[in-house]
Amino acid sequence: MLYAVLCYNSEETVFSWSKDEEEAVMSKLIAAQEKMAKAGRLGPVARLMPTTTATTLRKDREPPLVIDGPFAETKEQLLGFYVVDCESLEEALDFAKELGKANPGGSYEIRPMALLLPGTLKQ
Amino acid sequence: MNxxxxxxxxxxxxxxxxxSALLRYFRDLDSAEEAFQNACLKALDTWPRNGPPRDPAAWLIMVGRNVGIDAARRQAKSHPLPDDDSLSDLSDAESAIADRLDESHYRDDILRLLFICCHPELPETQQIALALRIVSGLTVPQIARAFLVGDSAMEQRITRAKARIAKADVPFETPGAPDRAERLGVVARMIYLVFNEGYSATGGELPLRAPLCDEAIRLARLLLRLFQTEPEIMGLLALMLLQHARSAARFDQNGSIILLEDQDRTLWNQPMIAEGLALIDKAMRHRRPGPYQVQAAIAALHARAKRPEDTDWAEIDLLYATLERLMPSPVVTLNRAVAISKLKGPQAALTMIEPLAKDLSxxxxxxxxxxxxxxxxxxxEEARVAFDRAIALANNAAEAAHIRAHLDRLQKDSASAAKKV
Known part of the structure; x- marks a missing residue:
């Protein structure tokens, strides 16, 4: 079984870490992943940019509505995600709008990635 | 992390x-700060035992408010001392208050707190010092170090600023849209001043003053999280990230300035650049350009250029032309002249800056x-006269050293030219 581990924390606190604290946490996290990585059982690892960089596409209406900021409703649940390489936010929104046509309702949050490691997992 | x-x-x-929420309850800065300090002491006592609360801010507001009210009662001597244990278990009450403290309150509370620090009667240096003390919570010695003054001088400066604010009318009513927009502009300017205090540091001062840049970025992130749809706040944060990303490359080992075109671009902070580019991209979708966005867009073009010769000077020239319209200033024109020199050569740039001579003397x-x-x-010969004048006007040793390097090169050029003849 493949599992996704989703990371939640207070952004205000995490972005108040000093550089030393940040580095300390990161090196501990890398050590914690090592066993899985060596066994070829670690998939892609991503770190997202802060929510201030996020844009949300509400696709429960036509045309869909673009809103600045992260997805904030609690009525809908996280069901999956895509990783896509785009030239600009505009292009990423176009991609999300295409997806929205195939699967209306709900929202997509478009958030730039700070880091993406491919992992060691084989298909 | 422990x-x-x-x-x-x-x-x-x-x-x-x-x-900022405690200020709304107590309507007095000293009481709000004192209540927060007391709440922090309680947190240091109870959090290690009971575990951290889910919403630290809500916990601190509630405890701070209770402690503050108790303190006021104590002063009135009409009630007995409160029972400390009544404050120790807050887990249920905490989630209840968190529900009541919705985001819209936070927004205006924090904007108000920042806005108070920007009181027009306060000189800029006091505005910044006050914001760092009250909003960021930096200690007086930390702020004193960043401003390169003694602790007691800074203590005095902050006390004076607070006294002046205590006398002024603090706007506690919820602002309407135009007032809110105006406050936001004033606060954005103050945050950029904090940033520039750090960014203008040179050489040996850098380690002391650079934290101001981090703090300004933190404040701008906070502001943007509350006002998610403001393109100028996105622009401000992007601008600061893109400028701060270059800090490791801006000075050599002797503390002399390294010009943008001579910087080692591998030293630029790529994560900061990526975040800055994402933000300016997002801001420009609004098609509501403003000075911070345009300056950030210029910084973004520099950040995108892998080598100096890849810089899109034509686009930078256009952006400076936009900036001249939005924010006319001889300094903007001077910057535009640098782009013009790359596009059309030094003569065109000289012609452009000639009319600025009086304003920028x-x-x-x-x-x-x-x-x-x-x-x-x-x-x-004329270059030497201009450089001599620049040295006389230099704001610090690094600027003077930078111009002296120009003069040395001039000397060598003249010497080798003389040999050829």
């Missing part, structure tokens, strides 16, 4: 929210740019 480090980070990040960069243009044209 408990104390975690608690410290949580208290720091909760501070603006908590102090006391401005270091004007004579630096003028000297460099004259030097490129081979008018070495």
């Amino acid at each position: 408990d104390i480090a975690w608690i410290d980070a949580a208290l720091t990040s909760a501070r603006p929210r908590a102090v 006391g401005y270091f960069y004007f004579f630096g740019v003028k000297g460099a243009m004259l030097q490129q044209l081979g008018r070495n």
Whole structure:
């Protein structure tokens, strides 16, 4: 079984870490992943940019509505995600709008990635 | 991370929210700060035992408010001392109050707190010091170090600023849209001033003053999280990230300035650049350009250029033309002239800055740019006069050293030219 581990924390606190604290946490996290990585059982690892960089596409209406900021409703649940390489936010929104046509309702949050490691997992 | 480090980070990040909400309850800055301090002491006592609360800010607001009210009662001597245990278990009450403290309250509370620090009667340096003390929670010695003054001088400066604010009318009513927009503009300017205090540091001062840049970025992130749809706040944060990303490459080992085109671009902070680019991209979708967005867009073009010769000077020239319209200033025109020199050569740039001579007669960069243009044209004697003037106007040793390097090169050029003849 493949599992996704989703990371939640207070952004205000995490972005108040000093550089030393940040580095300390990161090196501990890398050590914690090592066993899985060596066994070829670690998939892609991503770190997202802060929510201030996020844009949300509400696709429960036509045309869909673009809103600045992260997805904030609690009525809908996280069901999956895509990783896509785009030239600009505009292009990423176009991609999300295409997806929205195939699967209306709900929202997509478009958030730039700070880091993406491919992992060691084989298909 | 150990408990104390975690608690410290949580208290720091909760501070603006908590102090600004407490200010709304107590309507007095000293009481709000004192209540927050007391709440922090309680947090240091109970959090390691009971675990951290889910919403540290809400916890601190509630405890701070209770402690503050108790303190007021104590002063009135009409009630017995409160029972400390009544405050120790807050888990249920905490989630209840968190529900009541919705985001819209936070928004205006924090904006109000920042806005108070920008009181027009306060000189800029006091505005910044006050914001760093009250909003960011930096200690007086930390702020004193960043301003390169003694602790007692800074203590005095902050006390005076607070006294002046205590006398002024603090706007407690919820602002309407135009007032809110105006406050936001004033606060954005103050945050950029904090940033520039750090960014203008040179050489040996850098380690002391650079934290101001980090703090300004933190404040701008906070502001943007509350006002998610404001393109100028996105622009401000992008601008600061893109400029701060270059800090490791801006000075050599002797503390002398390294010009943008001579910087080692591998030293630029790529994560900061990526975040800055994402933000300016997002801001420009609004098609509501403003000075911060345009300046960030210029910084973004520099950041995108892998090598100096990849820089899109034509686009930079267009952006400076936009900036001249939005925010007319001889300094903007001077910067535009640098782009023009890359596009059309030094003569065109000289013609452009000639009319600025009167306005910028006391401005270091004007004579630096003028000297460099004259030097490129081979008018070495005039270049020397301009560089001499620049040195006389230099704001610090690093600027003077930078111009002296130009003069040395001029000397060598003249010497080798003389040999050839």
